[in-house]
Amino acid sequence: MENRSPEAERDAAEHESSLLERAKRGDRDAFRTLYDTYHRRIYAMALSVVKNPEDALDVVQEAFVKAHKNLPRFEGSSGFYTWIYRIAMNVAIDHVRKQKRAAQNEWEDGRADHELAASEVGTAAPENPYAGVERAQLRAAIEAALDELPEYHRAVILMRDVEGFSYEEMATVLDVPKGTIMSRLFHARRKMQAALEAFFEGKKGEEEGS
Amino acid sequence: MNVDAQSKEQAEILREIAEDxxxxxxxxxxxxxxxxxxxxxxxxxxxxxPRLRLLPGGAGITMTVLAAAAAIVLMYGRPAPAPVEHAEVTSPRGSEVVEVDFGSNAGTHFTVEGERGQRLAVVWIDDWELR
Incomplete structure (x- = not known):
C-alpha cells in the first residue's frame, strides 16, 4: 500500500474516475491505462492463489474481460482496484476449485479446517522463532507456508497483509460475512504459525546436529 | 520477538513476495x-x-412476435435481411414494440394478420452478424 497525501489521493481518484468514464464509453486507451496500472498487482495475487504463472495469466485475462464487460454497471462505490481485485480473486479461487475437482481431491470444509487448526497448532507462540534465521530462509518458509494454505485462507492473508484491506472490504471481495473473514483470518494465521514453527524446529535440529 | 512483531515481519515479507x-x-x-x-x-x-427493448408490459408481445417471426419464416421462407440499427415498430392492437435494438445482427420487421384478423408486428433477427 502506498502512503500518499490526501491531495495526491484525491487527484489519483479523480484521474481514475475520468479514466473509468472514458473506458465506459469504449475508450481503448483509458482501459489500457487502467490495465497498466493494476494488472501486475492482480497477477501477483493470482499467482499466489493459483501457484502457476500460466494459470495466473489466464486469471488476469478473465478478470479484465469481465471487468470490461461490467464497466457500465460499475458505480464506483469502491475503488476500481478493489472491484477488479474482487473479480480476479473469485476467478482465481474458482480456478483452483475446478482444478481440485478435476483431480478428484477432497474439498476441505470449514469443520475439517477448524479441527486441523486445533489439533496441529500449539497455543503458545515461540519466544523468538525468527532470531538467527536468514531473511531469505524466512521468506522461503513463509512462501511455502502460504502455498500450503487452502485458497480461502491464502486469500484472507493476502488481502489483509499484502493489500491492507479492512475486514469489510475483505467481506465484500469474498462475499461472506465479516465474522467469516475474522474466523478465516484467525485460522489462516494459526496455520501459518504452525508451518513456520515446523520450519524453525527443523532449523534448530540442523543446528544442534551440526 | 513477540507475536505482533512476528506478524509485522511476516506481512512485510508477504508484501515483498507480492512485489517480486x-x-x-x-x-x-x-x-x-x-x-x-x-x-x-x-x-x-x-x-x-441482440437486445430487444420494449415498453413496459410488452414482454408477452415479444414472445408472440418472435414466435410469429419463426413461423412466418418457416411458411414463406427467409425474408431478405435488411440491416437496420434501430427500427420503430407499432401495431394497432396494443402491441407496444417501439424500438428494436438488433445489436450487431442483421434484421428486419413487418406485420402479418393474426387468427382474429388482428395485425401482428413481426421482428426478424437474423442469426448472422453484420461485419
Whole structure:
C-alpha cells in the first residue's frame, strides 16, 4: 500500500474516475491505462492463489474481460482496484476449485479446517522463532507456508497483509460475512504459525546436529 | 520477538513476495496479455445476443412476435435481411414494440394478420452478424 497525501489521493481518484468514464464509453486507451496500472498487482495475487504463472495469466485475462464487460454497471462505490481485485480473486479461487475437482481431491470444509487448526497448532507462540534465521530462509518458509494454505485462507492473508484491506472490504471481495473473514483470518494465521514453527524446529535440529 | 512483531515481519515479507511476483511479469508478456484480453473482449461482443427493448408490459408481445417471426419464416421462407440499427415498430392492437435494438445482427420487421384478423408486428433477427 502506498502512503500518499490526501491531495495526491484525491487527484489519483479523480484521474481514475475520468479514466473509468472514458473506458465506459469504449475508450481503448483509458482501459489500457487502467490495465497498466493494476494488472501486475492482480497477477501477483493470482499467482499466489493459483501457484502457476500460466494459470495466473489466464486469471488476469478473465478478470479484465469481465471487468470490461461490467464497466457500465460499475458505480464506483469502491475503488476500481478493489472491484477488479474482487473479480480476479473469485476467478482465481474458482480456478483452483475446478482444478481440485478435476483431480478428484477432497474439498476441505470449514469443520475439517477448524479441527486441523486445533489439533496441529500449539497455543503458545515461540519466544523468538525468527532470531538467527536468514531473511531469505524466512521468506522461503513463509512462501511455502502460504502455498500450503487452502485458497480461502491464502486469500484472507493476502488481502489483509499484502493489500491492507479492512475486514469489510475483505467481506465484500469474498462475499461472506465479516465474522467469516475474522474466523478465516484467525485460522489462516494459526496455520501459518504452525508451518513456520515446523520450519524453525527443523532449523534448530540442523543446528544442534551440526 | 513477540507475536505482533512476528506478524509485522511476516506481512512485510508477504508484501515483498507480492512485489517480486508482480515484477516477474516481463513487459512483453504484459503487452501480449493485453492483446489476449482485447481479443477475448471482441469475441464476447460477437457472441452477445441482440437486445430487444420494449415498453413496459410488452414482454408477452415479444414472445408472440418472435414466435410469429419463426413461423412466418418457416411458411414463406427467409425474408431478405435488411440491416437496420434501430427500427420503430407499432401495431394497432396494443402491441407496444417501439424500438428494436438488433445489436450487431442483421434484421428486419413487418406485420402479418393474426387468427382474429388482428395485425401482428413481426421482428426478424437474423442469426448472422453484420461485419
Amino acid at each position: 511476483r508482480a515484477r516477474s511479469l516481463p513487459p512483453e508478456a504484459s503487452d501480449l496479455l493485453f492483446e489476449r484480453i482485447e481479443r477475448a473482449i471482441e469475441e464476447e461482443k460477437k457472441n452477445e445476443r
